[in-house]
Amino acid sequence: MTPTLALLHTSPVHVPVFEGLRDQDHPGLALRHLVHEELLARAGAEGPEAVADAVQELLVRAVAEGADAVLCTCSTIGAVTEARAAAVGIPLVRVDRPMAAAAVAAGRRVAVVATLESTLGPTRALVEDEAARAGRPVDVTTVLVEGAWERFEAGDRAGHVRLIADAVDALEGVDAVVLAQASMAQAADHATLAVPVLSSPRPGLRAAVAVLRVGADAKS
Incomplete structure (x- = not known):
């Protein structure tokens, strides 16, 4: 079977x-x-x-x-x-666990980007957990993309992706970016930041x- x-x-x-x-x-x-x-x-x-x-x-x-x-x-x-x-x-x-592990492997400074505030805490904790498992130090910053979730709920997928990609490209001093929600995955293809921008699906x-x-x- x-x-x-x-x-x-x-x-x-x-x-x-x-x-x-x-x-x-x-x-x-x-x-x-x-x-x-x-x-x-x-x-x-x-x-x-x-x-x-x-x-x-x-x-x-x-x-x-x-x-x-x-x-x-x-x-x-x-x-x-x-x-x-x-x-x-x-x-x-x-x-999101494999994504978190990949972020930890990429470097110490990890940015967690989300469109829902309720996702930030759990994803930050997950990255820190993966860092502890790997025995690696990690500094996690979190970014909430204002207005992106509302675009997503309204069916404006292009606007949703654009806001996320712009927020990612505005980041400085990070080694990897975690797109905290599966719904954000498309933004990884639109961001131009020169570090790994990781999605989970x-x-x-x-x-x-x-x-x-x-x-x-x-x-x-």
């Missing part, structure tokens, strides 16, 4: 992005999309821990419905999803596929 990867999204816009990456990089991979926009809204208003129980229920349901692993594509709820996945006993990948999906393969090999 083909292993199934469940993707936990807080926006439906991520579905075609990951379907496209699957088709390009991992043809034949079975994906199951779980879209729950209310998780992001509540986490933004009350903090990520407010949705921890709801996330655990979704993970339990995903396992019951045949998921072999889960990829959480939302940076805001990534930490609570990791914690609850451990309790449920299902392999889980945070989409492709490396995150690649890491999840590697986890699936390990599980499949263990069962064979």
